[in-house]
Amino acid sequence: MKKNKLLIKFLFFCIVIFFDNIHAQNKLFKYDLEYKSNPRKDSITLKKMVLDSENGKSSVFRTEHDRRSDSLIAITGLGLGRGITLEDQIYVIKNFTENITYKSIQNIYRDLYSIKIIEKLNWEILSEKSKIENFNVQKAKVTYGGRNWIAWFTTEIPIQDGPYVFNGLPGLIVNLSDDQNNYIFNLTEIKNGSEKIYYRNKGTELNWEQFKKLAENYYSDPYARMKSMGVPIKKDDGAGNAVSLDLKLETDRIKKVIRNNNNPIELNHKIDYQ
Template sequence: MKKNKILNFSLFLFAMIFYNNVVGQNQVFKYDLTYKPNPLKDSTISEKMILDIDDKILSVFRTEFERKSDSLIEKTGFGLGRKPRFEDQFYIIKKRSDHEIRKNIQTIYAEIFSIKINEKLDWQILPEKDKIATFNVQKAKVNYGGRNWTAWFTTEIPIQDGPYVFSDLPGLIVKISDDKNDYNFSLSEIKNGSEKIHYRNNGSELTWEQFKRLSENYYSDPFARMKSSGLPIKVDDGNGNAVTPDMKIQTDKTKKQIKENNNPIEINHRINYQ
């Protein structure tokens, strides 16, 4: 209850500020993401996500961890760790002025790739209305990535954006989920941002077919390049000690994780790992 009161006050306070002087500044919208990595199991993963909006120029959606890493890279040249599974990466860059959306992927070797999202969001705005936190919201539906999504947006924040690729409704998306309840995004906090947004470059552009080949090659031997380098490989044994791992065990473990946790948002591009 206390958390909900804080959330309601935070959103209400921002709404009051927004109408007065926020337009033209950067804004930060925090979302809670809950998703099922394995559609056959009930277990979920929760992530703290950030949507940074630079007025009408661009927006960047990523995890809180990735946002910190991007800032560190800008300041020091070195970032934080990367996720081993591509299916768990939700980094999206929207060039709002050009109506361009790119999904950004980073490998464990710090290589960056991007996929241009050409799938059109054909929204159906419904008459049903409700209230979430302090905001009056309206219902909308869309199909994206082979999933049917239900969104709730508010015109009280006239920003046509939202989590992940979702945008172009007549207001900010406060909540959105798919009909299988595999993915749920919920707005949790709003605040003013800094003057500059630090984010990844686009990297090498891939088509979905090229991304499929990249994923399959990585799955076939996730540590191939690491093993071929000849450099000593160390991992944490769980007690803070660096030990030399059994690479066959590590490879089999990673391949199992990739194969079993294969529930991407773009289910129409799901890869059949063998």
Template sequence: MATLCLFAQNKTFVYQLDYRYSDKKDDKKKETFTLDIVNQQSVFRTEDEKKSDSLLANGKYGYGTNLNLENQIYVIKDGDKNEISKFYRTLLKTYYDVKITEKLDWKILPDKDKIGDFEVQKAEVNYGGRNWTAWFTAEIPIPEGPYIFNGLPGLIVKVKDSRDDYDFTLKAVKKNTGDLYLKKRGLRIDYPTFKKIMMNHYNDPYTEARMANVPIAKDDGNGNPVRTTFTEMTPSVQKHIRDTNNPIELNYKNDYK
């Protein structure tokens, strides 16, 4: 990962992600993410995650998390260590730190265009079992971008995969407070290990809660809690995981049945 230049210090770049969360053509959503850069570190996460991290850093309660861990998008780039990591958090706040080792071998093309207010140039790369097209601008001379993407001679304004499953687009540039509110470091693992953990989570999504003797209840449809069991709740969680099984890293996609 290239070293960030002085322009990048204390900047926040707001991106919109348009994505397909399943293999069905019309299963699409939009979400707003922030890329916060302070000195040689950056963090890419949803706006809600950023608010949650800020609350936790100030001794308050954060927000809940996505039950499908593979759909959590939280990336930290460390320019000093030349490392990129994805962070995942379970329901009971077990943290996993997955180091990204796949290299980005960019091919910069002569094609140029204009996106919003920026003059941009085209580049292509393979990552995560997907082919990606990016548009970067030399007007913001930092080698950064959304998600794990970096290493081009200018900020990535837009990047999307060839299947039209994931499309990141820059929407705004702001100053930030200089505090990233980073999560605590989790258990460092690689992607193959994480894939196995995800399969175990699918097979028994309430393992942590059961071991911690966490009480469980469900809504009776009228806003009233009624007693239930983890066994009774498991099929609905498994269905949700199957129905949202379109991760960015297709090369590590689990076949849930």
């Protein structure tokens, strides 16, 4: 563990030295996200996240899994599988040139949807300063999605960006958490990015009310589309054999998963599933 921490510090130190030309090429920032998928329980979920910054003009924030899937889709047309829930998807695209931020959502049929983020980030930069790894950081706070957030940013990395929808501070966000510690983002690594950044198409644009309707319909009957098309619904029995699915049991299982993982970042748009 000590060796790993020393390695991270060394990498951060080396990166700072060469950050004079940060806008000359793409950068990749890795974050650890620790969050409570169920606020009534103490269990913590860890997700490995990536922020791809394209010359400071745009960025994509998503899981490492989604990043690999996007690259595979662009190259081969086939991506990786995804989970069965909608609320815990963390995929955000920012276009700084046009000042547009939107959240991307994909369902089990690979349909793409986007929600334009119109809520303003009215940051309050505080006087408190500290040090995280080898970065000098300063504290700021903001309200977003019905949660109060604390950020620590560094002007030593002159990119006004950060995890998820958060941006607009005079430097990169190194650490971000809500005041209940339901969501904690920590910067862990910085690398030169690839020349080409692959990411999802925008898909069908929704507002939050339309997303709520989409999510409630999915919760009500996850397999409605497949049933209407007469598609046989099967699953792997664990031994490589396709067996018929008990739709009642499987639907009840999916509903339980959705109810137990219903702690979205946008708490003000939380859906009360019954």
